[in-house]
Amino acid sequence: MMASDDDMGLDNQLCFALYAANRAVVARYRPLLSELGLTYPQYLVMLVLWEAASDGRRLNVSDLGGRLRLDSGTLTPLLKRLQQRGLISRTRSKEDERIVSVGLTDAGKDLRAQARAIPGQLLCATGVAPERLVALRDELRSILAQLESPAPNGQ
Template sequence: MSETTQRILPPTEALICFNLYAASHGFIRLYAPYLERIGLTYPQFLVLLTLRGPEGEGQPQGVGELGALLGMESNTLSPLLKRMQGAGLLTRTRSEEDERRVVIALTEAGRARAEAAAEVPGCIAKDTGLSEEDYHTTLEVLRKLRGQIAGLDGKPATE
């Protein structure tokens, strides 16, 4: 970053972490009215979309698999799944092959809600006004950054 850019921007504006944090909060606020209409919180939305799958095929998944896909620890995910089960959106059953493993599957009500949830990203894309090219470029940069951060395993690269 050039010296001129650093002098013009407030210190937080020059930080990737601040801009990611602010953008994340902004996106979640954009999602809120859409999710309220279908009776979901943002984490529930993510769970339903993940269980639905990219083509709506909806294969059951273990809690560990689901947590890995969502980047959530089981101590955060388990209470969320219990609430969703209580709302009739999914089932939680012990695996027949390994009783330690809990398998999560959508109910009919969960599938219907997941289908409604799958429409929301298109609405958000329209709301943000991002071109398809900008969308894909931003997604590529964010995925790359997530991968690099995950590779650090919580340790600074300078150690």
Template sequence: MDALDLDRQLCFALYSASRAMTASYKDLLAELGITYPQYLVMLVLWEEASAPEGVTVKHLGERLQLDSGTLSPLLSRLESLGYVTRHRSAEDSRSVFIRPTAEGAAAKERAECVPVRIGERTQLDPASMPELLETLRTLTRNLRAEPAPVEPPGPLPHH
């Protein structure tokens, strides 16, 4: 096999798995009226529901690894659905807080079956999940870290 065969590429295997995983959520989240990226936003808000003012857009972006340009339309749509509210900080007008509404908080109960159903769809042994998650987190950390210096390859051969 050639090193450039598509089926030997880790990047393609991860890309394919990511697309398949995201697609698997579509029908489950349709019941909530939200998309997969909106679901991720709600997961953070539900997880951090004890924060009295909510969470800042900046914090949300850090947790989801999304920039504000990507996050803003997601939040606007969730706000129009009645799932979240946004308000500026009284201390720092540059900080915007996001908080689930009563409807957004109630959606958590309807979403509790989603991880179970996704787990069933993967057909993976639940006992293997912690190791798979740790492998993926390690991969992400390594790829985000400062790359080690690499000797530049020689010139490409001319054909």
């Protein structure tokens, strides 16, 4: 299968669109999250914790990493900052001292109420119909799944 310059064009255009759109979304969130004292990755961590907390669950660092596809090199300092801000607690498991369990403090739980107002504003800012956003989400998930699957597809 030959790679043409047209391939190069589409691939590069798609890569840049993905790269730029993601940063544009983050940029739109930034001032809103700044009011909560959160960065965008911190917000994503909080979303996962809020969801788990609604079932009364705590999560390990590796659970968070699995959900967000982030490793300990990213999560450890991020979680320490959330802890310093009093939003989460980090405790070593008594059963297995290697494991660090992460849970929300009362302040962390309370922050959810303020965060509720944010997503609607962003959906609006995209100026795209919800059903197209659903389709977009599904396409991105499909690509994500493909890229995460092993298949380096020799040749």
